[in-house]
Each structure stands twice: as C-alpha cells, then as structure tokens.
Amino acid sequence: VSEEDRVNYGSYLLKGDAKNWWQSTSEIQFAGQGSISWKQFRDCFFSTYFP
Numbered sequence: 001v002s003e004e005d006r007v008n009y010g011s012y013l014l015k016g017d018a019k020n021w022w023q024s025t026s027e028i029q030f031a032g033q034g035s036i037s038w039k040q041f042r043d044c045f046f047s048t049y050f051p
Contacts, residue, residue: 006038010045021048 011022025044030036 003038004035007036007041010038010041018045018049 011019011026014022022045025048026036029044030040
C-alpha cells in the first residue's frame with residue numbers, strides 16, 4: 001500500500017473533532033508540500049492526541 005493511500009485511508013477513518021483537526025492541520029501545516037508521508041501523519045496525530 002502506498003504512503004499516500006495509507007494517509008488517505010487513515011484520515012478517512014477519523015470522526016468528529018479528529019476529522020476537523022486533520023482537515024485544518026493538513027491545510028495549514030502541510031500546505032504546498034504535496035503528498036504527506038505516513039510517518040508525518042502518524043507523528044502529527046500522536047503528538048496531538050497522545051502527548
């Protein structure tokens with residue numbers, strides 16, 4: 001499975017506040033970067049929800 005598919009599927013599974021958080025974060029923090037790696041997604045998610 002490609003990195004992009006992993007991020008797309010992982011973010012698809014988010015609900016409620018987590019989904020809103022990711023939509024904002026991906027637009028602000030990763031703007032202009034192109035595709036986001038699974039490690040970037042995972043690290044960002046864990047640092048927010050499991051500090």
